[in-house]
Amino acid sequence: MYANIRICCPLLFIAIPVWHYCDVTTLDEAKPQMPGHGSAGRWRIGSLEVLCALLLTALLLQDQLTSLLDAPAVRTGSTIFVAVCVQAMPFLVFGVLISGAIAAFVPASFLERAMPKRAALAVPAAGLAGVALPGCECASVPVARRLMQQGVAPAAALTFLLAAPAVNPVVLAATAVAFPGKPEMVLARFLGSLATAIVVGWLWARFGKGEWIAERALAKVQANEGQSKLSVFFGTARHDLVEAGGFLVLGGFAAAVLRVVVPASWFDSLKGQFVLAILLMALLAVVLALCSEADAFVVAPLSMLPLIPRLVFLVVGPAVDIKLIALQAGAFGRGFAARFAPLTFVVAIVCGVLAGFLVLGGLV
Amino acid sequence: MKRETQNVLLLLLGGALLKITLNGTYLRYVKPSLFWFLIATGAVMILLAVWSVVTDLRQRSAEGAEDHDHADDHGHDHQHGTRSPWMLLLPVLAIFLIAPPALGADSVNRAGASSVADQAPPDAGSQFTDIPPGDKPRLKIGDFVTRAVWDKTGALNGKQVTLVGFIARNQAGQAYVARLMIACCAADARPVKVAVQGEGVEQYGNDAWVQVVGTLVPNSATEANNYTPTLKVDEIVATETPRDPYEF
Numbered sequence: 001m002y003a004n005i006r007i008c009c010p011l012l013f014i015a016i017p018v019w020h021y022c023d024v025t026t027l028d029e030a031k032p033q034m035p036g037h038g039s040a041g042r043w044r045i046g047s048l049e050v051l052c053a054l055l056l057t058a059l060l061l062q063d064q065l066t067s068l069l070d071a072p073a074v075r076t077g078s079t080i081f082v083a084v085c086v087q088a089m090p091f092l093v094f095g096v097l098i099s100g101a102i103a104a105f106v107p108a109s110f111l112e113r114a115m116p117k118r119a120a121l122a123v124p125a126a127g128l129a130g131v132a133l134p135g136c137e138c139a140s141v142p143v144a145r146r147l148m149q150q151g152v153a154p155a156a157a158l159t160f161l162l163a164a165p166a167v168n169p170v171v172l173a174a175t176a177v178a179f180p181g182k183p184e185m186v187l188a189r190f191l192g193s194l195a196t197a198i199v200v201g202w203l204w205a206r207f208g209k210g211e212w213i214a215e216r217a218l219a220k221v222q223a224n225e226g227q228s229k230l231s232v233f234f235g236t237a238r239h240d241l242v243e244a245g246g247f248l249v250l251g252g253f254a255a256a257v258l259r260v261v262v263p264a265s266w267f268d269s270l271k272g273q274f275v276l277a278i279l280l281m282a283l284l285a286v287v288l289a290l291c292s293e294a295d296a297f298v299v300a301p302l303s304m305l306p307l308i309p310r311l312v313f314l315v316v317g318p319a320v321d322i323k324l325i326a327l328q329a330g331a332f333g334r335g336f337a338a339r340f341a342p343l344t345f346v347v348a349i350v351c352g353v354l355a356g357f358l359v360l361g362g363l364v
Numbered sequence: 365m366k367r368e369t370q371n372v373l374l375l376l377l378g379g380a381l382l383k384i385t386l387n388g389t390y391l392r393y394v395k396p397s398l399f400w401f402l403i404a405t406g407a408v409m410i411l412l413a414v415w416s417v418v419t420d421l422r423q424r425s426a427e428g429a430e431d432h433d434h435a436d437d438h439g440h441d442h443q444h445g446t447r448s449p450w451m452l453l454l455p456v457l458a459i460f461l462i463a464p465p466a467l468g469a470d471s472v473n474r475a476g477a478s479s480v481a482d483q484a485p486p487d488a489g490s491q492f493t494d495i496p497p498g499d500k501p502r503l504k505i506g507d508f509v510t511r512a513v514w515d516k517t518g519a520l521n522g523k524q525v526t527l528v529g530f531i532a533r534n535q536a537g538q539a540y541v542a543r544l545m546i547a548c549c550a551a552d553a554r555p556v557k558v559a560v561q562g563e564g565v566e567q568y569g570n571d572a573w574v575q576v577v578g579t580l581v582p583n584s585a586t587e588a589n590n591y592t593p594t595l596k597v598d599e600i601v602a603t604e605t606p607r608d609p610y611e612f
Contacts, residue, residue: 047369054453062461069462072470079464083393083550085455089381090401093408178547231419238412242370245377246448249455255551260474294548301554330448 077260084252084323087291088138092248093241095139099146100237104229108151119155123201126156127194130163137165137292137318138248141327142240149218155208159201162344165292166193166318175314178296184359185307189296192315192355196348200319203343214333247330251323255289258322262287277309282349285317286325292318308356315352320344365449367420371413373452378409380459391608392466394549466609469532469570472542472555495519500577502526505543506556506611512593513585520580527558527595528575528603531568539565541576541595546610556611559584562597575603 058065069078116122133140144161148154165171172186179185227235262284281299290298295317299310320341329337384390385402394402458464492515493507503511503525511520529541532555542557544550560576568574577599584594 047365048372051369051372051453058457058461066462075464076467076470076474078458078462079392079467080551082455082458082464086381086384086390086393086402087398087549087551089377090398090405093405097408174547234412234415238370238374238416241409241412242374242449242452246451249451250448253451253454259551288551290552291548294552297547298552298554 073260077256080259081252081256084255084289085249088248088252088323089245091291092138092142092244095142096237096240096244098133098139099142099240100233100235102143102146102150103236104233106150111147111150111152115152115156119153119205120202122153122156123159123205124198126152126159126201127163127167127197130160130165130167130194130197131169133164133168137321137324138244138327140164141324141331142244145217145331146236146240148213153205154210154213155201155205158204158340159197162197162200162319163194166197166315171292171296171318174293175296178300182307185311188311188355188359189314191359192311192348192352193318195351195355196315196319196344199347199351200340200344203347212333212339213336217332217336243330244327247326248323251289251321251326254322254326255287258287274306274309277305278312278349278353281305281309281313282316282345282352285313286321286345288317289321289323290317307360308353311356311360312349312352315355316345316348319348365447367416370449371416373449373456374409374413376456377452378406378413380406380456381409382406384459384463388607389463391610392464392550395546395610395612396608466605467544467550467553468530469542471544471553472532472540472557473534475555492519495523495525500524500526502528504611505529505541505558506545508558508580509556509585509591509593512558512580513591518582521582522579524577524579524598526575526577528573528606529557531565531570531572531574532557533570539568540592541574543611544609545612547612550610553610557592559589559592559594560597560600561594562600564600565597568600568602573603573605574600576600 069075116125130140133143140161143164144157147160148157167190172190175189176183176186285295288295288298295314299305299313302310325337325341328340332340381402384393385399385406390398390402492511493504495501495503495511505527508520508525508527527541529543532540532542534540539560540557541560542555544553545556546553560578561581562578576595576597578595578597581594581596585591
């Protein structure tokens, strides 16, 4: 209880100016929204009031909350949850800064000129462009969305989205370190992931429908005349960060829960079952939601499995996983994610297996 | 969700990241090399939130009492507002209120049977980390296990070494001194462990950090026990949780 009071005091110092700020702004904002209800809106319960109430409740019940969460499994899950969030946030911030820069400083006409006109060519070009974004998958979602909004064909932007986290130099170097003495694994991963991105892009160009992507994904952040470029940059980055950040947290939460629920003995029962191993490793890649820079270190030691199922894990992971699905549903809409995730999952398994047979040769 | 609420959440999250980075608890979740990235991330979040607050306030005072229709610039968050930013509250609460501990014995027991030493180091021999000179040299548990399994020169045989880790007991009651090895963050942690035998081990419970001095029982790491070597303990003392609880 004493600790609670100790935390509450500084919180009040924050709360008072915050309250003042929201008070000033809610008043003004309420007017154009609800003409005639201006005065009634004064004490309406808004999101800020809810937030303050939540924070206060959490502080007061801190001891109870902590003891409630004191089971070993819950503790492990919460550590993994915070770890996923903390690990991914820098990459997400990097992504939204790039997204903001594209919105503010890259004119749409430039991108239109730079990209090949025909989708058949634009898609592989976008795939190769993915080599240049050294981040993991969280960074590429806001960037792909901004590219789409600036007039890049959706198929090409989606190819970029899939390629960037998997074929950039940082990820390939990490793979080389994780599989010492097996440089062919790096080549197989590069080919498998690039093929996945390009095939999905082509399929989307051929069969995809514009209306599957939520309208809000393509709506420009409204730029007022007279708004400076810097202000567009900050505004876009902030907007993307808040929105994508929420979905990232959701994905991290799902990953942490699944991690505690799915038994690790799955790995152990797979000796000698090639097809089953491929399917299960692909599913695990979705469930575990590892950062594409770390996944190679996780599968490298699983030497009871042949290389191809492990390769499939590396190809599927950066393309589809539970936190990516959450991020994509947030950026492009649920209808999009419901079609895109299964499509990518199947294509990634096929491309991973093919790249494995081609580069690694046989059932190694 | 209103823009103001989003800004407050962003401030809280940025503050939470800066807090765990500066006080060192970030090492429970990620690698030390992320330090500057986390500082920058927290700073950018706070900057974006403060920028938005200042712009909002400045706009208010510029417009004053004038009943001006500015639905254009403020309508945006309302029209396309999603509820997703609420989720940002979860890590904030988790960090400030619960501050989850570093992974420990539960994760070791939860992990499958795979071991870091499953894979032979390439070019066996030259790839091992050197054993530090002196009496009872301190080794990382990961290095100890790799050498115990693959070092054909027997450099560890009969040599007293010091290991630091936490106690993890499996269901059969066998005690191990263990550490978790991470590549990026705690989500990809893999356990490294050494079975310990000897007097004094039984008084330590799960997750107690200990420093043990002992010698390797030769050929104790076999495929049947998933390459887990055994250490005959000569000395075991409690020790503080290290600043960085993981191995790399």
